[in-house]
Amino acid sequence: MKYYLSLAFVMLLMVSCKNETKTETGNAANVHKVIAQEVFHVSEYTYIRGLEDGAEKWIAGPTTDIKVGETFYFGKSMEMPNFQSKELNKTFETVYFVEHISRTEDGLKRPKVSGTNTATTGTQRTTVEKKDIKIEASENTITIAELLKNRETYNNKVVQLKGEVTKYNPAIMNVNWIHIQDGTEFNGVFDVTATSTDEVALGDIVSFKGTVVLNKDFGAGYVYDVIIENATIIK
Secondary structure, three states, X not given: OOOEOOOEEEEEOOOOOOOOOEEOOOOHHHOEEEEEEEEEEOOOEEEEEEEEOOEEEEEEEEOXXXXXXXXXXXOOXXXXXXXXXXXXXXXXXXXXXXXXXXXXXXXHHOOOOEOOOOOOEOEOOOOOOOOOOOOOOOOOOEOHHXXXXXXXHHOOOEEEEEEEEEEEEEEEOOEEEEEEEOOOOEOXXXXXXXXXXXXXXXOOEEEEEEEEEEEEEOOOOOEEEEEEEEEEEEO
């Protein structure tokens, strides 16, 4: 189980939603050469209005120091129509989410780099640091270690967990992406991601219920080994 640098759109990273998606295959024919016309940086992403063969398109990828007028390259992408970015207060008619933005075509061929946590995602742009926390499971909750150790048993079942919010990406594909830790780990994995329409904040201690899904592939290289979907925060 590998934990790679990539987007974590969180789209990261993306969960089932009303929008249709279209993913390109990852071959040489899908290398795109684009000139940046506008560039916007938000918390963890870069949005670029680019010009490719005379046609304009919006591209979103990992935070990248691309300036207006520069040429950049990207490979396979996920087309997302009617995508709303709350951070930009903008709805895109179409935006293409990409795994990697490179100034050179050869840069797209470099292998992904494994992160510090061999965690619940197969691809993840940022590393996740283990927090020095200890949260006791209650009578109705299980620990992250128990979930990961017995993932096959819990697959497609509703579980309840309690942990500290260590990473939070709101309003991505109509849901919020919540990383939690509780101080336990299994085989070096200490972080679990959940998707929810409920809102939280970094540092919150939350309990939630959700459905365990294994090997969730959202396309364009975004694969979660374990993810909790449709999570509901328990007040």
